[in-house]
Amino acid sequence: MTQFTLSRSSVASRVAGGVALILLAGLVAAPWWASSSFLHLAGEFAVYLALATLWNLLAGYTGLVSVGQQAYVGLGGYITFSLALFLGVHPVLAIPLAGLVAALVAVPVAALVFRLAGAYFAIGSWVMAEVFRLIAAQATALGGGSGISLPASVTKALGGKWLREASIFWLALALGAGCLALVYGLLRSRIGLALTAIRDSEVASTSLGIRIGRVKHALYILVAALTAMIGALISLQKLRVSPDAAFSVNDWTAFVIFIVVIGGIGTIEGPILGTIVYFLLREFLADFGTLYLLFLGTLAIVVMLAAPKGLWGYAAERFGWSLFPVGYRITFKD
Amino acid sequence: MSDGLAVENLESFYGDFKALHGVSLKVQPGSVLALIGANGAGKSTLLKSICGLVSPKAGRITWRGRDITGLGGAQTVALGIAMVPEGRRLFKSLSVEENLILGGQIGRPGPWGLARLYDLFPILQEKRHQPATSLSGGQQQMVAIGRALMSNPDLVLFDELSLGLAPIVIKDIYAQLPKITGQGMSAILVEQDVTRALGACQQFLCLAEGRVSLSGAPRDHSRDAISAAYFGT
Amino acid sequence: MELVNIILQGVLVGGLYALFAAGLSLIFGVMRLVNIAHGDLIVLAAYIAMEVIKLTSLPPLAALVFVVPLMAAFGYALQRGILNRTLGGDLLPPLLVSFGLSVILQNGLLAIFTADSRKLDAGVLETASVSAGGLSIGLLPALMFATAVAVIAALQFMFYKTALGRAFRATSDDAEIAELMGLDRRRVYAWAMALCLGVVAIAGVFLAIRSNFDPFMGPGRLIFGFEAVIIGGLGNLWGTLAGGVILGVAQGLGAAIDPGWQILAGHVAFLLILAVKPRGLFPRMDG
Numbered sequence: 001m002t003q004f005t006l007s008r009s010s011v012a013s014r015v016a017g018g019v020a021l022i023l024l025a026g027l028v029a030a031p032w033w034a035s036s037s038f039l040h041l042a043g044e045f046a047v048y049l050a051l052a053t054l055w056n057l058l059a060g061y062t063g064l065v066s067v068g069q070q071a072y073v074g075l076g077g078y079i080t081f082s083l084a085l086f087l088g089v090h091p092v093l094a095i096p097l098a099g100l101v102a103a104l105v106a107v108p109v110a111a112l113v114f115r116l117a118g119a120y121f122a123i124g125s126w127v128m129a130e131v132f133r134l135i136a137a138q139a140t141a142l143g144g145g146s147g148i149s150l151p152a153s154v155t156k157a158l159g160g161k162w163l164r165e166a167s168i169f170w171l172a173l174a175l176g177a178g179c180l181a182l183v184y185g186l187l188r189s190r191i192g193l194a195l196t197a198i199r200d201s202e203v204a205s206t207s208l209g210i211r212i213g214r215v216k217h218a219l220y221i222l223v224a225a226l227t228a229m230i231g232a233l234i235s236l237q238k239l240r241v242s243p244d245a246a247f248s249v250n251d252w253t254a255f256v257i258f259i260v261v262i263g264g265i266g267t268i269e270g271p272i273l274g275t276i277v278y279f280l281l282r283e284f285l286a287d288f289g290t291l292y293l294l295f296l297g298t299l300a301i302v303v304m305l306a307a308p309k310g311l312w313g314y315a316a317e318r319f320g321w322s323l324f325p326v327g328y329r330i331t332f333k334d
Numbered sequence: 335m336s337d338g339l340a341v342e343n344l345e346s347f348y349g350d351f352k353a354l355h356g357v358s359l360k361v362q363p364g365s366v367l368a369l370i371g372a373n374g375a376g377k378s379t380l381l382k383s384i385c386g387l388v389s390p391k392a393g394r395i396t397w398r399g400r401d402i403t404g405l406g407g408a409q410t411v412a413l414g415i416a417m418v419p420e421g422r423r424l425f426k427s428l429s430v431e432e433n434l435i436l437g438g439q440i441g442r443p444g445p446w447g448l449a450r451l452y453d454l455f456p457i458l459q460e461k462r463h464q465p466a467t468s469l470s471g472g473q474q475q476m477v478a479i480g481r482a483l484m485s486n487p488d489l490v491l492f493d494e495l496s497l498g499l500a501p502i503v504i505k506d507i508y509a510q511l512p513k514i515t516g517q518g519m520s521a522i523l524v525e526q527d528v529t530r531a532l533g534a535c536q537q538f539l540c541l542a543e544g545r546v547s548l549s550g551a552p553r554d555h556s557r558d559a560i561s562a563a564y565f566g567t
Numbered sequence: 568m569e570l571v572n573i574i575l576q577g578v579l580v581g582g583l584y585a586l587f588a589a590g591l592s593l594i595f596g597v598m599r600l601v602n603i604a605h606g607d608l609i610v611l612a613a614y615i616a617m618e619v620i621k622l623t624s625l626p627p628l629a630a631l632v633f634v635v636p637l638m639a640a641f642g643y644a645l646q647r648g649i650l651n652r653t654l655g656g657d658l659l660p661p662l663l664v665s666f667g668l669s670v671i672l673q674n675g676l677l678a679i680f681t682a683d684s685r686k687l688d689a690g691v692l693e694t695a696s697v698s699a700g701g702l703s704i705g706l707l708p709a710l711m712f713a714t715a716v717a718v719i720a721a722l723q724f725m726f727y728k729t730a731l732g733r734a735f736r737a738t739s740d741d742a743e744i745a746e747l748m749g750l751d752r753r754r755v756y757a758w759a760m761a762l763c764l765g766v767v768a769i770a771g772v773f774l775a776i777r778s779n780f781d782p783f784m785g786p787g788r789l790i791f792g793f794e795a796v797i798i799g800g801l802g803n804l805w806g807t808l809a810g811g812v813i814l815g816v817a818q819g820l821g822a823a824i825d826p827g828w829q830i831l832a833g834h835v836a837f838l839l840i841l842a843v844k845p846r847g848l849f850p851r852m853d854g
Contacts, residue, residue: 065662067603112838115845116797119601119662123793124841127834130790134831249786254670261663290674297670304664305652387743407746416747423744427736436737439730440749485748 004332008188009325016323027173031166039169043237045279046176050230051252052259052271053179054223060266061187061195062219065118068125070253071109071132072102072224074246076231078136081241084154086141091150091158092167095232102228106221114217126249133247147242155239168237175230182226184268187326191215199266250293258300264310268324273312337363337398338520339384339489344393346376346383353379355544356393361489361537366521368531368552371541372564377524378420380541381491384522385417386410397489411440416487420494420524422478424466430477431462437484444486445517451480454510472503479507479514489520496527508534528564542566569823572702577819579705581812582712583777586770587792588799588807589718590763596802596852597735597759598654603665606789607672608764612638612771613780614676617685627687627776635768642764646757654756669785676782687775711773715811718766719804725762735759787830794837800847809848813840 079098083089158164263274339361346354353376382388386407452459496504525531532552540548548563653660695706726732799810821832
């Protein structure tokens with residue numbers, strides 16, 4: 001009888017875990033040792049990482065390809081500004097509240113959009129985002145089509161320049177790390193097992209009693225809420241909301257999709273790698289304007305055709321790497 | 335033998351599962367080979383490998399002296415190999431007649447055409463404009479057979495001819511079989527009903543777990559021997 | 568009377584939306600593919616028409632003689648070269664590749680033609696109208712609607728009465744067995760896409776005559792086409808025409824209440840139908 005041990009982590013993942021903790025500690029202290037522009041960049045990185053991780057959870061694990069997550073990014077921004085301007089809520093407190101409101105909004109949205117399947121679901125989610133955008137453009141109290149800036153009185157509530165920048169940075173860090181940790185925890189749990197089963201075979205998993213509809217609904221609403229919180233943060237960082245910027249397909253969906261596709265869809269490490277690649281590319285190519293987007297689009301197509309599992313997925317398959325293990329490892333004792 | 339089908343040491347997969355482990359067989363022109371075996375023995379995979387729906391990983395298939403290993407379905411039908419698929423698999427958006435016409439689209443010359451098919455299966459002429467899948471199981475089987483014959487094949491592969499059909503319907507279809515396979519046409523017949531299969535063939539091949547367990551002429555083997563080969567005991 | 572006029576205009580513009588949607592419907596029916604770049608291809612056709620007119624000084628509708636075959640050829644190449652490689656069961660590759668294509672088209676057009684708004688000049692066609700029973704019927708809208716009807720009728724005929732249509736239906740039903748009939752699915756799909764982009768060419772030229780266009784109009788057209796398909800019901804081209812008409816009328820009514828409400832009203836109508844009749848009004852197939 002062959003002996004074997006069952007473990008959830010490998011040496012590589014444990015090392016990676018340690019490195020991540022050290023990195024996190026260093027970043028938390030960043031407002032004291034880093035420049036304004038670094039904080040800004042790192043915050044942006046965290047935001048995109050969070051958006052990508054969440055989109056990946058929906059598309060790579062739950063099979064819900066949404067081209068309309070910008071609906072919740074914009075919703076988060078508009079709710080935050082509404083709460084701050086009309087109810088005098090402290091901007092930072094508005095973030096979790098925006099998440100709550102978004103979760104409530106997501107319930108009827110899901111009821112409608114889930115009537116569509118596959119690619120039609122994707123476009124349907126896009127339509128919903130357009131509906132949100134058009135409604136926002138009609139809201140004269142919030143600046144209508146041109147949007148509105150956060151008035152000085154509210155900005156002061158965030159403190160002086162250093163505190164304001166630090167707060168926004170910490171919130172971004174918290175959301176980024178939080179989303180990553182949440183998704184990781186989710187996928188390691190029974191829900192994660194259910195998701196993998198659904199991904200492999202919907203028919204088989206239904207026969208095992210997994211309530212696919214419920215799982216998909218719940219995850220969609222969860223992701224909506226978190227995306228709205230990220231949107232809330234983005235609006236605070238920009239100190240402004242406008243329909244076109246808050247609900248931009250390019251900024252909040254196209255780039256996110258590219259990040260996940262190039263990094264590796266259906267893996268946790270993929271969005272991390274993808275965000276790194278995206279920011280590197282942006283550093284070197286952003287000067288080229290439209291050529292940059294052309295390049296991203298072409299790269300996404302090439303990756304999808306040649307290595308559909310993305311850079312990380314390809315490496316993981318080829319070399320067996322895994323930094324965020326969600327499965328089990330069987331090691332046979334020889 | 336350069337005129338019939340020869341399969342040598344074929345290895346084929348059904349998804350990730352290796353279904354055939356080195357299967358060899360020969361079909362003489364004008365003869366019927368019965369392919370029997372339990373479910374999962376590899377019979378369908380073998381037929382699909384021959385007609386090109388599955389690409390074998392190893393081994394060789396020769397048809398009339400020509401190597402056809404790995405050729406696609408569109409090419410094998412042009413060379414005269416037609417398949418009556420398991421479960422009929424008629425085109426549900428097409429009428430009976432459209433299904434038949436499509437079968438003949440490859441344009442091979444020969445005796446089979448709509449007129450002759452309607453002669454063989456008169457009920458199809460009656461229902462020719464109806465959606466193909468609105469017919470009964472037995473009638474659909476006739477359409478599937480007709481669709482294969484319209485390409486004027488020299489080798490017909492029948493995959494589970496009687497599956498899901500009532501006994502009287504099966505009897506009718508088998509009664510027509512000699513009319514179909516007469517005149518030099520070869521056939522491989524996969525059939526769950528062993529007695530019927532052995533009664534309709536000149537040679538048989540028994541598969542068990544992807545390997546040939548017994549082959550030859552039916553009269554040369556006892557029922558016990560065939561049973562043992564079927565169940566792999 | 569004003570209301571009747573609004574509804575009439577809505578019906579006629581529905582023809583244009585049906586033209587947007589017809590290609591989408593065809594492609595989904597044949598290969599279950601939803602091409603996110605569909606709207607951008609309509610815009611591409613508009614720009615190609617613009618260039619053809621610059622070269623030949625032809626009137627816009629006559630330019631179709633060149634634009635239709637050009638777009639059809641492009642469709643054949645696009646399908647065989649790229650999109651065929653994405654088909655095969657998994658949902659993500661065709662969706663993400665067509666999304667990438669959409670981004671490439673938008674930014675490619677932007678790079679070549681700048682973001683300036685363009686329009687094709689069809690001269691008297693744009694302003695001519697016929698008076699009937701107190702209503703003013705524009706020649707261009709009427710022509711658009713008539714073209715939509717003609718295109719859909721032609722597609723229906725092709726689908727149900729020709730060998731090509733038979734090949735489309737068979738491959739859509741069971742691509743594997745269709746191969747045994749000598750139908751190479753790669754070529755069948757390529758022909759379907761060629762046909763689709765031929766229709767897209769017509770839609771693009773009409774779009775360019777009717778209103779201004781710029782590189783970023785694609786997604787909006789995709790959404791209108793998509794809404795028309797869903798409202799009308801999957802797998803039914805005449806249903807798609809009905810869907811386009813309903814969308815056009817909803818938008819017209821919305822615009823009458825407030826110009827900023829025009830597109831939103833269309834979305835609301837779409838969502839209402841989605842809520843009440845999820846499979847659309849006249850569905851013939853499942854998604």
